[in-house]
Amino acid sequence: MDIIRGRNAITGQPVEVIIEDQNIFKTNICEDKIDLPYISPGFLDMQVNGYYGIDYSLDNLDEDQILSLVECLGKSGTTRHVPTFVSMPNEKLIRNIQTVVKARKHSPLLKTSIVGLHIEGPFISREEGPRGAHDIQFVRNPDFDLFRKWQEAAEGTIKYITLAPELDGAIEFIEKAVASGVKAAIGHTAASPEQIRAAIKAGATLSTHLGNGSHTMLPRLRNYLWEQLAADELASSIICDGDHLPPAVVRVFLRTKGLERLILVSDGALLGGYPPGIYRWGNLDVQVYNDGHLGIPGTTILAGAAHLLDWDIAKFIEFTGHSLAETIRLCTSNPSRYLDLNEAPENFLKEGEMANFCMFYHRAEQKRLQILRTQLGKHKSYIEGHISDAAGRSSIR
Numbered sequence: 001m002d003i004i005r006g007r008n009a010i011t012g013q014p015v016e017v018i019i020e021d022q023n024i025f026k027t028n029i030c031e032d033k034i035d036l037p038y039i040s041p042g043f044l045d046m047q048v049n050g051y052y053g054i055d056y057s058l059d060n061l062d063e064d065q066i067l068s069l070v071e072c073l074g075k076s077g078t079t080r081h082v083p084t085f086v087s088m089p090n091e092k093l094i095r096n097i098q099t100v101v102k103a104r105k106h107s108p109l110l111k112t113s114i115v116g117l118h119i120e121g122p123f124i125s126r127e128e129g130p131r132g133a134h135d136i137q138f139v140r141n142p143d144f145d146l147f148r149k150w151q152e153a154a155e156g157t158i159k160y161i162t163l164a165p166e167l168d169g170a171i172e173f174i175e176k177a178v179a180s181g182v183k184a185a186i187g188h189t190a191a192s193p194e195q196i197r198a199a200i201k202a203g204a205t206l207s208t209h210l211g212n213g214s215h216t217m218l219p220r221l222r223n224y225l226w227e228q229l230a231a232d233e234l235a236s237s238i239i240c241d242g243d244h245l246p247p248a249v250v251r252v253f254l255r256t257k258g259l260e261r262l263i264l265v266s267d268g269a270l271l272g273g274y275p276p277g278i279y280r281w282g283n284l285d286v287q288v289y290n291d292g293h294l295g296i297p298g299t300t301i302l303a304g305a306a307h308l309l310d311w312d313i314a315k316f317i318e319f320t321g322h323s324l325a326e327t328i329r330l331c332t333s334n335p336s337r338y339l340d341l342n343e344a345p346e347n348f349l350k351e352g353e354m355a356n357f358c359m360f361y362h363r364a365e366q367k368r369l370q371i372l373r374t375q376l377g378k379h380k381s382y383i384e385g386h387i388s389d390a391a392g393r394s395s396i397r
Contacts, residue, residue, distance in 0.1 A: 004373075005030055006359055009040035010325050010346050019355050022377040027349045037372055040328050041348040042079025042356045043309045046237060046335040047118060047209065047265035049084045051308065055270035056083045057282065061096050063103040063110070070113050074374040074381040076308035077358035078266075080113050082159060082339070087121030087138040088282075090146070097153045104157075109379045112354075116159030116339060119150060120208065123163035123170065124188035129215040130164070132188055133296060133303035135283050142173035151182070158182055159339050162208040164189035165199035178203035183338070185237075186228060188213040193227040200233050206338065209267055210236040210253060212244050216300055229256045235338055237263040239305050240312045240319065243293040247319040254320055263338060264312050264330040269294055269304025310369040314362065324362055 002019040016030040017039065049055055054069045073081055083100055085093055097117065104111045121134045123142040131139065142163055151158050160183035163170055174184040186199055187208030207228045214225065228234055229252075236257050240250055244267075254262060271279055271286055271294050278287045278297055287297040294303040309331050316327050332345040348357055354377050361370040374381045 001025065004039065004359065005036065006039035007036045008349065009038040009328055010348075012325070015039065015349065017349055017357075019375070022355055024349055024351055024353050024355055026351055037359045037361050038324065039349070039357055039359050040077070041332040041345040042358050042374055042376055043077045043313075043328075043331045044115070044335045044345075045073065045078045045081040045266050045268070045309055045331065046263055046339070047084050047120070048073065048078075048081040048268045049086060049304055050270045050272075051268040052273040053270065056085050056096055056100070057088050057092075057270075058096075059092065061099050063099070063106060066100065066103050066110060066114075067107065070109065071381060073268075073308065074376070074379075075371060075383050076266075076310040077360060077369060077371045077374055078309050079356055079358065079374055079376040080115050082116050082118045083114060084118040084120050084267075087124065087134040089138060093119075094150065094153045097150060101153070101155050101157065109376070112377055113379075115341060117154055117157050118160055118162070119147075119158060120162040121188065123161070123167060123173070124213075125164045125166070125190040127190045127215070129301065130188050130190045130213055132213040132301060133281075133284060133286065134188065137283070141167045142169045144169075144173050144176045147173070147177065151180070160185050160206065162187040164191060165204070166191040166195045171198050171202045174199055174202040174204055186224075186234070189224055190215065191224045193222055193224065196224050196227040196231070200231055205234060206263075207234050207236040209239050209244070209265065211249060212239060212267075212302060229253065232261075235261040235263060235334070237265045239267045240264055240316045241266075241293075241305055241307045242315050242319075243291075244302060244305065250316065250319045254322075259322070259326055259329060260334070262330050263334045264309060264316060264327075265335075266308045266312060267305040268308055269306070272304070272306045272308070307368075310360070310371055311367065314366070314368050317362075318364075 005016050008015050014030050014032045016028045018026040054065045122138045122140050126139050162185040177184050184204040185206035185208040274288045276288050276290050286303045292306045355375045358374040359372040371383045
């Protein structure tokens with residue numbers, strides 16, 4: 001048996017948790033001490049491209065790399081995630097999807113920690129700004145027959161797809177995707193307000209990293225951001241790292257969507273955690289700036305995120321003034337509900353449930369949560385030092 005003590009991040013109660021094998025055996029109220037760490041449901045990150053040299057778009061993606069990525073995410077408190085596949089050659093996309101599917105079959109940890117797949121591109125805008133850092137040579141119009149091949153390779157595990165509603169065939173594609181049980185998200189788009197509304201009518205239910213993958217200049221009042229913000233039918237994922245969205249924008253998004261319809265995602269990328277410099281990422285040059293953010297050199301276009309949810313949670317609290325308990329919902333219960341996982345993360349310490357938690361300190365003077373331990377089933381991570389000390393990195397030049 002394993003005994004841990006901390007403060008339930010959802011209820012605020014001091015608790016003693018007894019873990020037997022991989023399950024919560026018993027939970028008791030314990031003595032209230034001043035410096036107890038928080039115990040929270042493990043974070044669920046709905047958009048992970050990769051981190052620190054490992055990425056779902058690599059040519060040589062294999063099970064060991066995925067396991068190393070899961071370990072790295074665990075050091076940030078994230079126990080489960082949704083791999084995100086960006087625009088790439090179709091053959092590589094199918095191969096990498098199949099690699100993840102096979103790895104989940106082989107590894108109990110990966111089967112539990114990977115809760116589905118996300119396709120972000122190639123059905124996105126070709127325009128500078130909305131396209132973001134996606135390679136333009138792989139961008140194309142929606143093709144549902146092609147998507148069915150991806151879903152066949154994924155053995156039905158694709159949970160949602162991000163696309164631009166203004167593309168030829170996009171509205172029909174959304175209708176077919178939703179009818180097949182896949183959720184449709186709006187993102188990397190240059191759509192008119194009318195095209196946004198058409199996508200919603202067709203069944204789109206999410207704005208992917210709202211505010212990013214967009215033009216640097218927009219019409220003042222009639223644009224795709226206002227239209228998505230005003231749509232009660234759309235939940236919105238946001239990257240709250242301080243680089244992708246200014247604090248005032250985060251607060252406005254919060255006031256329009258409310259806590260129930262916001263989802264914190266990291267959008268973690270291959271070069272996250274790397275030292276400053278310019279690196280080659282596929283066919284693109286990407287710069288890691290001195291402050292850690294990632295972008296296309298010589299432009300204001302971002303290229304994924306450099307931080308994970310331990311950072312984004314602290315930033316959201318700083319920007320909005322919401323409590324830790326309220327913020328935790330944005331990367332536990334909210335993504336779980338959107339993905340139809342049929343669970344109640346707030347009951348994470350219920351006796352008999354599989355262990356799925358993280359322990360951490362949250363101190364206002366620190367930039368990120370201080371993660372102490374994560375556990376998912378039998379898999380435990382004890383954290384010493386900074387996230388970038390994680391093992392299992394692949395090289396990149």
